[in-house]
Amino acid sequence: MPESKGRSKPAYTPPRTAKSAAAGPNPRWYAPVMLALMVIGLLWVVTFYISGVNSYPVPQLGRWNLGVGFGLMLAGFLMTTRWR
Incomplete structure (x- = not known):
């Protein structure tokens, strides 16, 4: 019985990856704004509950004051995902 020929090229060659420009660090204002949004949102919600619901902040x-407070906190949290 004849013997089969071996492969002349490697079985797998991984694709070349293009090196993109490395993302630099965030601007200096990024971290303070991120933390400020989370703290302001927390204070907004706490003020809403402590004031007796419907007296403060607006x-x-x-009840949309809860949405504003949680929206501010969510914006700060989403900023943490881009923080370098």
């Missing part, structure tokens, strides 16, 4: 918003 009486016209009513």
Whole structure:
């Protein structure tokens, strides 16, 4: 019985990866703004609950004050995902 020929090229060659420009560090204002958003959001929600619901921070918003507070905290949290 004839013997089969071996492969003349390697079985797998990984694709070449293009080296992109490395992302530099964040600007100096990034971390303070990130922390400030989270703290302001927390204070907004705490003030809403302590004031007796609907007195402060913005009486016209009513329960939407919770949405504003959690929105501020969420914005700060999303900034943490881009922090280098």
